[in-house]
Amino acid sequence: MAKLQVAIDLLSTEAALELAAKVAPYVDIIELGTPLIKQEGLKVVTAMKQAHPDKLVFADMKTADTGALEAEMAFKAGADLVTVMGTVDDATVKGAVEAAKKYGKQVVVDTIGVKDRVKRAREVTAFGVAFVELHAGLDEQALPGYSIQKLINEGKEAGVPFSIAGGVNADSIKAVLEAGAVVAVAGSAIYGASDPAKAAEALKAAFK
Numbered sequence: 599m600a601k602l603q604v605a606i607d608l609l610s611t612e613a614a615l616e617l618a619a620k621v622a623p624y625v626d627i628i629e630l631g632t633p634l635i636k637q638e639g640l641k642v643v644t645a646m647k648q649a650h651p652d653k654l655v656f657a658d659m660k661t662a663d664t665g666a667l668e669a670e671m672a673f674k675a676g677a678d679l680v681t682v683m684g685t686v687d688d689a690t691v692k693g694a695v696e697a698a699k700k701y702g703k704q705v706v707v708d709t710i711g712v713k714d715r716v717k718r719a720r721e722v723t724a725f726g727v728a729f730v731e732l733h734a735g736l737d738e739q740a741l742p743g744y745s746i747q748k749l750i751n752e753g754k755e756a757g758v759p760f761s762i763a764g765g766v767n768a769d770s771i772k773a774v775l776e777a778g779a780v781v782a783v784a785g786s787a788i789y790g791a792s793d794p795a796k797a798a799e800a801l802k803a804a805f806k
């Protein structure tokens with residue numbers, strides 16, 4: 599069954615733990631956003647895994663180089679999944695995958711900025727990544743005319759395990775799941791809601 603991932607793009611460990619405590623009953627994967635990790639360091643990953651040992655903790659490292667080293671750092675801190683950018687050298691992705699094998703963990707490739715997401719998704723899947731994140735980042739989402747539909751179409755075409763991130767919300771979740779996503783990632787639709795637990799619960803209800 600597909601999984602719901604909450605992306606916590608807040609800026610303090612305290613706020614992240616507070617949000618996670620509210621939404622944990624409804625989510626399968628807890629993502630620590632890149633700005634959060636940059637602000638707080640990998641200790642936020644450790645704190646989250648300690649607070650939620652039953653959840654998969656996703657460190658959105660967005661690694662661009664030294665794939666093995668950065669993946670190992672995150673796995674040692676308690677991450678179950680780490681991201682490597684799809685735009686980078688194959689060797690970086692492969693290095694992270696080697697580290698994941700060593701720790702019994704997993705790598706996800708983030709396709710922000712990838713021109714041909716379908717082609718790259720197929721390439722990196724062959725390297726042994728868990729799934730590919732078809733992702734439009736927050737800057738791309740803010741551009742006029744942005745639509746999540748492009749990611750949904752790419753997912754249907756790719757024929758490899760994929761997640762979708764880039765404005766997943768109550769309106770788009772059904773289409774994301776129907777496209778075959780193994781993971782639906784929701785950030786602002788949850789942390790930006792007046793009642794994050796209710797928002798997460800409503801998203802999770804779409805999985806039935």
Ligand SMILES: O=C(CO)[C@H](O)[C@H](O)COP(=O)(O)O
Nearest residue numbers: 605735764765766784785786
């Ligand atoms: O990784 C991210 C930005 O780089 C976000 O966490 C991801 O895009 C999900 O957030 P949202 O649902 O608000 O788009």
